[in-house]
Amino acid sequence: MKKEIIISCYIFIGLLSFGQKKNVNAAWRALTDYQSTLNDKPNINYLLKAKEFIDQAIQNPETKDDAKTLTYYSQIYFELYKYYQQYPDNSVQPHSYLNSAIETFKLLKEKHPKVAATTEIQNHGISLLNTSNQEAVKLFNEKKYADACIFFEQHSILQNKLFNTIDSSGLFNAFVSAYKAHLSDKIEELGQSLMQHQLDNIKVYQLLHAYYQKDNPEKAYDIIQKGRKKFPNDVNLLNLETDYYIQTKQYPKAIVNLEEMVKNDSTSAIHALTLGNLYDNIANQKMANKEYTDSTDYYFQKAISHYLRSYRYKNQLDAENLFTLAYNIGAYYTNYGLFYFNRKMKEFKITDLSQKQKAVEDKRKEYTLMGLPYLKEAESIKPNDKSVITALYKVYALIGDTKNAEEYKNKMLVK
Numbered sequence: 001m002k003k004e005i006i007i008s009c010y011i012f013i014g015l016l017s018f019g020q021k022k023n024v025n026a027a028w029r030a031l032t033d034y035q036s037t038l039n040d041k042p043n044i045n046y047l048l049k050a051k052e053f054i055d056q057a058i059q060n061p062e063t064k065d066d067a068k069t070l071t072y073y074s075q076i077y078f079e080l081y082k083y084y085q086q087y088p089d090n091s092v093q094p095h096s097y098l099n100s101a102i103e104t105f106k107l108l109k110e111k112h113p114k115v116a117a118t119t120e121i122q123n124h125g126i127s128l129l130n131t132s133n134q135e136a137v138k139l140f141n142e143k144k145y146a147d148a149c150i151f152f153e154q155h156s157i158l159q160n161k162l163f164n165t166i167d168s169s170g171l172f173n174a175f176v177s178a179y180k181a182h183l184s185d186k187i188e189e190l191g192q193s194l195m196q197h198q199l200d201n202i203k204v205y206q207l208l209h210a211y212y213q214k215d216n217p218e219k220a221y222d223i224i225q226k227g228r229k230k231f232p233n234d235v236n237l238l239n240l241e242t243d244y245y246i247q248t249k250q251y252p253k254a255i256v257n258l259e260e261m262v263k264n265d266s267t268s269a270i271h272a273l274t275l276g277n278l279y280d281n282i283a284n285q286k287m288a289n290k291e292y293t294d295s296t297d298y299y300f301q302k303a304i305s306h307y308l309r310s311y312r313y314k315n316q317l318d319a320e321n322l323f324t325l326a327y328n329i330g331a332y333y334t335n336y337g338l339f340y341f342n343r344k345m346k347e348f349k350i351t352d353l354s355q356k357q358k359a360v361e362d363k364r365k366e367y368t369l370m371g372l373p374y375l376k377e378a379e380s381i382k383p384n385d386k387s388v389i390t391a392l393y394k395v396y397a398l399i400g401d402t403k404n405a406e407e408y409k410n411k412m413l414v415k
């Protein structure tokens with residue numbers, strides 16, 4: 001009696017397995033029937049029936065990894081993608097079928113490489129390869145970047161599996177799509193993959209830097225350091241590194257970079273302006289610390305030389321940067337006049353003050369007057385800017401022009 005029960009169980013299991021294989025065969029027949037209608041009008045009912053059978057087969061442990069199951073599943077889902085591309089249905093997303101077809105083909109290549117290497121299956125894979133790229137480009141142009149990322153990456157994976165080559169453009173396009181879609185995990189993963197395979201280009205480092213700059217500036221800086229190591233002569237990466245040094249007030253390092261830029265392009269107004277501003281900041285910081293020394297004077301002289309170089313090529317600058325340049329030169333002469341006055345007064349003995357102070361004050365006014373035309377130019381660009389109005393008031397007050405000083409004092413009070 002016990003033996004009969006065991007035999008009965010084996011028969012039952014065998015019937016289950018046979019039933020699932022019937023689903024695989026039925027799916028193939030329904031797919032064949034559908035393909036026979038393609039020359040006329042495709043009959044979707046056959047294809048949906050094929051899908052029903054193959055879905056059952058791939059969900060069952062007995063047949064889910066079978067070579068035929070995986071092959072038919074990929075083919076059926078690819079046909080579903082193509083059908084709904086030709087006959088759109090608002091309730092259906094065709095690219096989801098394409099993605100399923102690709103994923104199953106990849107599984108087939110992994111589990112049954114000999115079957116996947118046959119001409120028929122290889123051609124099916126090539127069709128998926130070409131279509132994945134077409135779908136990716138379409139989705140990217142539609143600004144559906146997250147979906148585009150999926151298919152650009154699928155394209156690169158398929159190319160590797162089919163031809164054992166690295167698809168650099170597919171990986172890079174997937175990376176750009178991930179960046180545009182703000183997919184943080186994918187940005188990191190694909191960026192690292194590009195670097196690992198030596199497929200990274202300057203744009204990879206720029207985009208990774210831009211992504212991390214706001215929330216993780218240290219990581220953004222590390223990215224730029226890697227980029228600078230690989231592309232040491234790229235001006236864009238050099239600029240990004242310099243910006244980081246400026247933002248973190250590492251002025252000496254920023255100056256080294258900018259001096260290199262100016263050396264390579266002595267007619268760059270923006271580089272000269274930035275460099276002048278850095279020297280100016282250092283000089284003013286030293287003066288704030290009451291360092292009336294040759295070192296402070298050196299930084300002042302470097303600042304004005306670069307400011308005036310930038311001014312020679314000011315036609316390159318937009319209105320905002322031209323305003324900054326004109327204002328900075330005007331403010332420079334006022335500040336340098338103050339530095340000169342304090343330095344000289346520090347050198348004098350008390351007994352010398354009565355004889356020499358007036359000459360020093362006159363020289364200070366002379367420096368201050370040198371900056372006046374530049375401040376007026378800045379005012380012409382931004383007539384209502386409070387900083388330039390305040391600066392003009394101070395200049396007129398310092399040179400003893402009470403009429404203009406009063407006029408700008410009243411402008412300061414206007415809200």
